[in-house]
Amino acid sequence: MPVGTQATIKGLRNEAVEELGAEILLANTYHLYLRPGHELVRKLGGLHKFMSWNRAILTDSGGFQVFSLSELRKVTEEGVRFRSHIDGSEHLLTPEKAAEIQLALGSDIAMVLDECIETPAPRDKADSALRRTTQWARRARKYFLEQQDRTGDLKQWQFGIVQGATFADLRCESTHQLLEIDFPGYAIGGLAVGEPHEVTCEMTAEVTGLLPQDRLRYLMGVGKPEQIAEYVALGIDMMDCVLPTRAARHACLYTSRGRVLIKNARYAEDQNPIDPQCQCSVCRRYTRAYLRHLFAAGELTAAILATHHNVHFYLDIMRQIREAIEFGNLAKFSSEMRAKYAAGMA
Amino acid sequence: MPVGTQATIKGLRNEAVEELGAEILLANTYHLYLRPGHELVRKLGGLHKFMSWNRAILTDSGGFQVFSLSELRKVTEEGVRFRSHIDGSEHLLTPEKAAEIQLALGSDIAMVLDECIETPAPRDKADSALRRTTQWARRARKYFLEQQDRTGDLKQWQFGIVQGATFADLRCESTHQLLEIDFPGYAIGGLAVGEPHEVTCEMTAEVTGLLPQDRLRYLMGVGKPEQIAEYVALGIDMMDCVLPTRAARHACLYTSRGRVLIKNARYAEDQNPIDPQCQCSVCRRYTRAYLRHLFAAGELTAAILATHHNVHFYLDIMRQIREAIEFGNLAKFSSEMRAKYAAGMA
Numbered sequence: 001m002p003v004g005t006q007a008t009i010k011g012l013r014n015e016a017v018e019e020l021g022a023e024i025l026l027a028n029t030y031h032l033y034l035r036p037g038h039e040l041v042r043k044l045g046g047l048h049k050f051m052s053w054n055r056a057i058l059t060d061s062g063g064f065q066v067f068s069l070s071e072l073r074k075v076t077e078e079g080v081r082f083r084s085h086i087d088g089s090e091h092l093l094t095p096e097k098a099a100e101i102q103l104a105l106g107s108d109i110a111m112v113l114d115e116c117i118e119t120p121a122p123r124d125k126a127d128s129a130l131r132r133t134t135q136w137a138r139r140a141r142k143y144f145l146e147q148q149d150r151t152g153d154l155k156q157w158q159f160g161i162v163q164g165a166t167f168a169d170l171r172c173e174s175t176h177q178l179l180e181i182d183f184p185g186y187a188i189g190g191l192a193v194g195e196p197h198e199v200t201c202e203m204t205a206e207v208t209g210l211l212p213q214d215r216l217r218y219l220m221g222v223g224k225p226e227q228i229a230e231y232v233a234l235g236i237d238m239m240d241c242v243l244p245t246r247a248a249r250h251a252c253l254y255t256s257r258g259r260v261l262i263k264n265a266r267y268a269e270d271q272n273p274i275d276p277q278c279q280c281s282v283c284r285r286y287t288r289a290y291l292r293h294l295f296a297a298g299e300l301t302a303a304i305l306a307t308h309h310n311v312h313f314y315l316d317i318m319r320q321i322r323e324a325i326e327f328g329n330l331a332k333f334s335s336e337m338r339a340k341y342a343a344g345m346a
Numbered sequence: 347m348p349v350g351t352q353a354t355i356k357g358l359r360n361e362a363v364e365e366l367g368a369e370i371l372l373a374n375t376y377h378l379y380l381r382p383g384h385e386l387v388r389k390l391g392g393l394h395k396f397m398s399w400n401r402a403i404l405t406d407s408g409g410f411q412v413f414s415l416s417e418l419r420k421v422t423e424e425g426v427r428f429r430s431h432i433d434g435s436e437h438l439l440t441p442e443k444a445a446e447i448q449l450a451l452g453s454d455i456a457m458v459l460d461e462c463i464e465t466p467a468p469r470d471k472a473d474s475a476l477r478r479t480t481q482w483a484r485r486a487r488k489y490f491l492e493q494q495d496r497t498g499d500l501k502q503w504q505f506g507i508v509q510g511a512t513f514a515d516l517r518c519e520s521t522h523q524l525l526e527i528d529f530p531g532y533a534i535g536g537l538a539v540g541e542p543h544e545v546t547c548e549m550t551a552e553v554t555g556l557l558p559q560d561r562l563r564y565l566m567g568v569g570k571p572e573q574i575a576e577y578v579a580l581g582i583d584m585m586d587c588v589l590p591t592r593a594a595r596h597a598c599l600y601t602s603r604g605r606v607l608i609k610n611a612r613y614a615e616d617q618n619p620i621d622p623q624c625q626c627s628v629c630r631r632y633t634r635a636y637l638r639h640l641f642a643a644g645e646l647t648a649a650i651l652a653t654h655h656n657v658h659f660y661l662d663i664m665r666q667i668r669e670a671i672e673f674g675n676l677a678k679f680s681s682e683m684r685a686k687y688a689a690g691m692a
Contacts, residue, residue, distance in 0.1 A: 008640060008647040015627070036614065036639045044617060044635055052631050268382065271390060281361070285398050289390055293382045294354060301354040303646055 001026045001240040002311050007051040011307040014053050020312050024056035026240040029101055030065030034084050038104040046106030059107035061098040067116040095140035112140035114161040119193045126165035133163045134177040141181050159185040166199050168206045175210045185216030192222045208235030225254050226341035228317050229334035244314045248306035251295045254313040258340050267292045280312035347372045347586040348657050353397040356591055357653040360399050366658050370402035372586040375447055376411035380430050384450040392452030405453035407444045413462040441486035458486035460507040465539045472511035479509045480523040487527050505531040512545050514552045521556045531562030538568045554581030571600050572687035574663050575680035590660040594652035597641045600659040604686050613638045626658035
């Protein structure tokens with residue numbers, strides 16, 4: 001899922017995102033709650049209508065941003081009190097409030113509020129965050145189902161979030177507790193936040209091993225190009241990551257042969273496309289030399305073209321993964337990707 | 347002509363500019379000379395190929411930017427010595443050099459180097475700048491024709507530039523001198539730089555009254571939406587202006603009913619398009635409320651959508667002007683535009 005934090009993927013018109021074939025994007029509840037405000041979005045017909053996007057939208061709970069962006073946050077049983085990073089105003093986000101905001105936004109998939117902790121976390125801290133996350137998930141689920149009952153609008157799905165830091169037994173405990181509450185999909189949160197990649201994989205495997213086959217599995221906030229197939233091999237269906245869009249704005253382009261840092265002087269006269277094997281509309285028309293110039297000159301168009309290419313590259317990885325699964329060679333595809341990206345820059 | 351200073355219109359892919367129907371754009375010699383350098387562009391096949399733009403390009407001479415952007419400029423008979431605004435490096439721009447750079451860029455229309463002076467200018471200063479501009483135009487023309495003779499490549503056109511500040515007799519003198527040199531087109535420079543609009547019109551009329559019917563007339567660096575038709579009525583064929591693109595990035599949108607400052611709170615819940623009468627792809631899909639949100643949130647996409655709309659608006663003015671001329675009601679169209687924009691915001 002490409003990330004459209006504030007109801008847009010930075011640098012792409014929806015027309016471009018559609019052309020790229022994205023079927024779902026992620027929008028951030030924390031940001032949209034603060035600006036333009038969920039009540040405004042509700043009044044204007046929901047997020048799909050507000051941003052003119054007819055395909056699926058997943059909204060996070062806002063929890064991650066409260067814990068990473070806002071100031072003076074204070075976690076209690078009730079929820080998390082915080083100050084806006086925009087204007088310093090004080091807000092209280094509870095499990096019920098996070099669900100309410102997302103119902104107002106009208107996303108297709110909503111996430112429960114979870115407690116996010118800093119890593120590496122000591123066991124007791126991870127343990128108590130897990131317990132609170134489960135309690136909050138129970139309250140969020142109850143509120144959500146009551147609201148759906150009340151309105152009769154059953155369109156939105158609500159996912160639970162597994163926590164437990166880097167402790168396998170805590171991850172399992174969290175999973176079992178959420179399975180008991182019963183969600184149509186389960187996310188794995190609090191990973192890929194600094195721990196070694198092997199640990200991310202290990203924790204992911206612990207959780208996916210317990211999840212039923214018929215429920216969606218979403219690994220939050222990943223990943224690097226060479227890791228995507230690994231996560232899929234571990235049983236993950238959905239991922240979101242700012243990497244393709246953020247890297248693009250910083251002149252880092254992903255290609256079938258590795259990363260291209262396009263500002264590098266070696267590309268000054270390079271008349272090849274970013275990636276000769278890429279079929280995206282940027283690679284079909286523009287050269288590396290031109291892209292390099294646009295970045296050197298600080299032009300807006302640089303971000304537009306680079307973002308378009310990188311999002312295409314990520315969506316293409318998923319297309320290749322689906323094909324690899326069909327032909328039974330996902331492991332081979334995965335190790336090829338690792339080899340390309342281990343080799344460094346193209 | 348939309349302005350593509352550094353070989354791109356800020357915020358628009360070429361695909362968008364083509365969709366908008368622009369047949370020619372302006373690129374800046376000063377900027378492209380300094381970065382990426384005209385020799386690089388020549389080596390890569392010229393500006394059209396470098397930026398992947400198959401329609402027409404007009405390049406200015408670099409003179410205006412040398413006089414407005416660079417430091418420590420010193421004008422002599424030979425040319426103008428200046429320091430780059432990017433890295434402080436020293437350069438000498440002569441009439442021959444300006445022609446050579448533009449031949450390397452391979453634009454369709456090149457401009458001669460002229461001496462630009464600050465306004466309001468005293469008569470003696472305007473007079474000597476005019477004389478130097480004519481001498482430089484003679485040298486530029488000679489060099490240009492010699493090069494075309496030598497290479498046999500006759501694709502590029504070179505335009506002269508009329509100077510003379512706000513003195514009608516100097517404008518006439520400049521025009522006569524340039525007519526003697528003989529160019530396929532004539533630009534009027536040094537106007538719309540602070541003098542009253544009536545004076546701009548008066549000077550323009552003085553010059554166009556002397557120009558032959560079969561030569562192109564280009565008024566440089568104009569204008570506001572409500573002025574375009576006036577200039578056409580005075581005999582102008584071509585104009586360039588950063589206004590539609592720059593205003594767009596500052597959240598000022600042009601509409602058939604006047605300016606819309608989209609950040610204004612009154613648009614927060616406005617589900618209308620920017621301009622209900624506009625047929626552009628932005629107005630067909632997005633609301634004012636969404637645009638306002640994107641600007642408030644500082645999103646790149648705001649500039650993309652706003653620029654697209656404003657460039658459409660400007661090109662549409664020209665389409666309406668052509669139609670008005672055909673139906674014999676240019677004066678009516680012109681006064682309607684003035685009335686709309688005098689009324690202030692929509």
